[in-house]
Amino acid sequence: MTDDKKPAVNFIRNIINEDLKNGKNGGRVVTRFPPEPNGYLHIGHAKSICFNFSLAQEYPGGKCYLRFDDTNPEKESVEFMESIKRDVAWLGFDWEDRLTHASDYFDRLYELAEGLIQRDKAYVCSLNAEQAREYRGTLKEPGKDSPDRNRPVEESLDLFRRMKAGEFADGTYTLRAKIDMSSGNINMRDPVLYRIRKVHHHRTGDKWNIYPMYDYTHPLSDAFEAVTHSICTLEFQDHRPLYDWIIEQCETEFVPHQYEFSRLNVNYTITSKRKLKYLVDQGLVSGWDDPRMPTISGMRRRGLTPASLRKFSERTGISKKETIIDVGILEEEVRNDLNETAKRAFAVLDPIKVTISNYPEGKEEVIEIPNHPQKPDWGTREILFEKTLYIDRSDFLEDAPPKFFRLSPGKEVRLRYGYVIRCDEVIKDDAGVVRELVCTYDPDTLGGKKPADGRKVKGIIHWLSESGSKPALVRIYDRLFNVENPGVVESVEDALNPESLLTMVDSRIENSLTQVAPGDTFQFERLGYFCADQIEFSAEKPVFNRTVTLKDTWQSKN
Structure with a gap:
C-alpha cells in the first residue's frame, strides 16, 4: 500500500536510480527490514518499515524482506515476533513470501565461520569479557593482540567444533575475526563472531550451543537474500567496513552494499x-x-x-x-x-445536568444531523432532544467574563443542531459544586433558526440528552x-x-x-x-x- 504522492527525492533514491541506470544488480531493487524480536517496535522502526517497503514498491519487481534477527534467544520471544508482524501489516505492507529469520541460515553461517578459521581469518579466543575490553584499547589507543590470536588453525577449528557440541560453559570461548587490533575503527579490532550461549531457541530448539553476532549475521543474510540496498541508520556507519570485510572474506556469491541515513529523533519522545x-x-x-x-x-x-x-x-x-x-x-x-x-459524534466528557423547565414532560424530538459536515454522502444520524440534557462543565461559568460566549446565569447559548437555551437557575450540592442548571428554551430556534425578535446568540455548544446518551x-x-x-x-x-x-x-x-x-x-x-x-x-x-x-x-x- 502506498499513498498517491510522488516520493520525495533523497540520496538513497538517487543511488538506486543511478544503479538502475547503470544496470547494476541486474536491474533489481531488494531491501529488507531486519528487526530484533526483543521488544515492541517504536516510531523510529515505523519510519524504517515505511522507507524500506515503500522503496521496493516504487520499482518494478522490487522486493522487501521481513527478516527477524533472532540471534539472541535470551531476550527474544514469539510474542515480540508476532507483534512485529502485526505492526508491519497494519502499516499497510506485505512481505508476501519473504518472511525470513537469521536462524534460517544458522547452518550456512556456521560453515562459513569454519571456512574463516581454515583460512586463518578467525580464531578461538579464551579472553573473558572484561579481559577482551582491556585488550581492545580505546578510541585514542590501539588494542593489543589476544594471547590466542596466533592459535594454530587446527586447534581453533577443533575448539570451535567443541563449542558447537556444547563442551564448554558460557563465556569460556568466543570466535573472533582476525583483522587488525591497531585499527582506528574499533569495530575492526578482531570483533567477536560467535559466543557460547546454552539457551533454548524458539525456532531451532536446543540444536545450537553457540550463536552468531549481529555484525557477522547481518551482511551474510543480506548476501543470501541478494539484498541490493541494505539500509541502516547512521550508528551502523562505522560498522560498514566490518560488513564489507565479512562479505569479502566469506566470498559470497552476491555482494550487497550497506547505506546509512540518520535515525528518527522526535522531541518529547524516547526511542530507546x-x-x-x-x-x-x-x-x-x-x-x-x-x-x-x-x-x-x-x-x-x-x-x-x-x-x-x-x-x-x-x-x-x-x-x-x-x-x-x-x-x-x-x-x-x-x-x-x-x-x-473520521465521522463526527457528540460526547460530554464532564457532564452537568440541564433541565429545560418549559419543555413538555415526556416529549422527545428526533434531530437529524450529518455524520460529517463536509461530506453529505456520508449520510446522517439521529439524536434525541428532551427535557433532561447534559452539557460539558467547561461550557458553563457562574461568574463569566464579558467575552465568555458560552452558558452563564441569565445568558443564552445555542445547542448545536438544537435550540437556543437560557440559564435561569444554578443548583449546587452542599460542597458548592454545580450539579444542575435549570434553563428555558426558545421553541422557534431549532436547527440554527435565529430568534424571532432578532437578538443575537454568539455561543454554540455541544450537548446530549439523557435517554439519547450512555455512560x-x-x-x-x-x-x-x-x-x-x-x-x-x-x-x-x-x-x-x-x-x-x-x-x-x-x-x-x-x-x-x-x-x-x-x-x-x-x-x-x-x-x-x-x-x-x-x-x-x-x-x-x-x-x-x-x-x-x-x-x-x-x-x-x-
Missing part, C-alpha cells in the same frame, strides 16, 4: 527500546501498547492511522543530517488524515514526557509528565457509539479525535481514548 522496556517492567505504563507509548502498538491503540504514519515518515525525509523532529508534525498528519476519514469511560492522553529530550535525562521517571493521563469516568456519549467496533475513530465535536479502545471497549462498557486534540495546544501550555 531498553528505556521503553524499563517503563513497562516498572509499571510506569500499562504495557507496550499503552496509548502514551511511542510504540507502533501504542500508537495504534491510541487511534493513530497507518496513513498518517506513512505520511509522517515521508515528510521527515531521508538524509545523513541528525535532526530532532517536532512531534507536532506527527500530530498534524494525524489530524489531517482523521479530518477526512462511557474516556481517557484523555497527553504526551508521556514533559521534557523535550527525555533521552538525556538520567532517570526516566524524572522526565515523565504527571498529567499524561486523565480518566473521565462519568462521560456521556451518543447511543450509537456503543455499537461501534473497537479501533473505530471519531471526532468528538469541539473536543478532539477519539478512538474506541481496541482491548477494553464493549457495548456494555464503552471506553474511548483521545487520539489527538483538534489543534496543537502543547505550545500554549509550555
Whole structure:
C-alpha cells in the first residue's frame, strides 16, 4: 500500500536510480527490514518499515524482506515476533513470501565461520569479557593482540567444533575475526563472531550451543537474500567496513552494499527500546501498547492511522543530517488524515445536568444531523432532544467574563443542531459544586433558526440528552514526557509528565457509539479525535481514548 504522492527525492533514491541506470544488480531493487524480536517496535522502526517497503514498491519487481534477527534467544520471544508482524501489516505492507529469520541460515553461517578459521581469518579466543575490553584499547589507543590470536588453525577449528557440541560453559570461548587490533575503527579490532550461549531457541530448539553476532549475521543474510540496498541508520556507519570485510572474506556469491541515513529523533519522545522496556517492567505504563507509548502498538491503540504514519515518515525525509523532529508534525498528519476519514459524534466528557423547565414532560424530538459536515454522502444520524440534557462543565461559568460566549446565569447559548437555551437557575450540592442548571428554551430556534425578535446568540455548544446518551469511560492522553529530550535525562521517571493521563469516568456519549467496533475513530465535536479502545471497549462498557486534540495546544501550555 502506498499513498498517491510522488516520493520525495533523497540520496538513497538517487543511488538506486543511478544503479538502475547503470544496470547494476541486474536491474533489481531488494531491501529488507531486519528487526530484533526483543521488544515492541517504536516510531523510529515505523519510519524504517515505511522507507524500506515503500522503496521496493516504487520499482518494478522490487522486493522487501521481513527478516527477524533472532540471534539472541535470551531476550527474544514469539510474542515480540508476532507483534512485529502485526505492526508491519497494519502499516499497510506485505512481505508476501519473504518472511525470513537469521536462524534460517544458522547452518550456512556456521560453515562459513569454519571456512574463516581454515583460512586463518578467525580464531578461538579464551579472553573473558572484561579481559577482551582491556585488550581492545580505546578510541585514542590501539588494542593489543589476544594471547590466542596466533592459535594454530587446527586447534581453533577443533575448539570451535567443541563449542558447537556444547563442551564448554558460557563465556569460556568466543570466535573472533582476525583483522587488525591497531585499527582506528574499533569495530575492526578482531570483533567477536560467535559466543557460547546454552539457551533454548524458539525456532531451532536446543540444536545450537553457540550463536552468531549481529555484525557477522547481518551482511551474510543480506548476501543470501541478494539484498541490493541494505539500509541502516547512521550508528551502523562505522560498522560498514566490518560488513564489507565479512562479505569479502566469506566470498559470497552476491555482494550487497550497506547505506546509512540518520535515525528518527522526535522531541518529547524516547526511542530507546531498553528505556521503553524499563517503563513497562516498572509499571510506569500499562504495557507496550499503552496509548502514551511511542510504540507502533501504542500508537495504534491510541487511534493513530497507518496513513498518517506513512505520511509522517515521508515528510521527515531521508538524509545523513541528525535532526530532532517536532512531534507536532506527527500530530498534524494525524489530524489531517482523521479530518477526512473520521465521522463526527457528540460526547460530554464532564457532564452537568440541564433541565429545560418549559419543555413538555415526556416529549422527545428526533434531530437529524450529518455524520460529517463536509461530506453529505456520508449520510446522517439521529439524536434525541428532551427535557433532561447534559452539557460539558467547561461550557458553563457562574461568574463569566464579558467575552465568555458560552452558558452563564441569565445568558443564552445555542445547542448545536438544537435550540437556543437560557440559564435561569444554578443548583449546587452542599460542597458548592454545580450539579444542575435549570434553563428555558426558545421553541422557534431549532436547527440554527435565529430568534424571532432578532437578538443575537454568539455561543454554540455541544450537548446530549439523557435517554439519547450512555455512560462511557474516556481517557484523555497527553504526551508521556514533559521534557523535550527525555533521552538525556538520567532517570526516566524524572522526565515523565504527571498529567499524561486523565480518566473521565462519568462521560456521556451518543447511543450509537456503543455499537461501534473497537479501533473505530471519531471526532468528538469541539473536543478532539477519539478512538474506541481496541482491548477494553464493549457495548456494555464503552471506553474511548483521545487520539489527538483538534489543534496543537502543547505550545500554549509550555
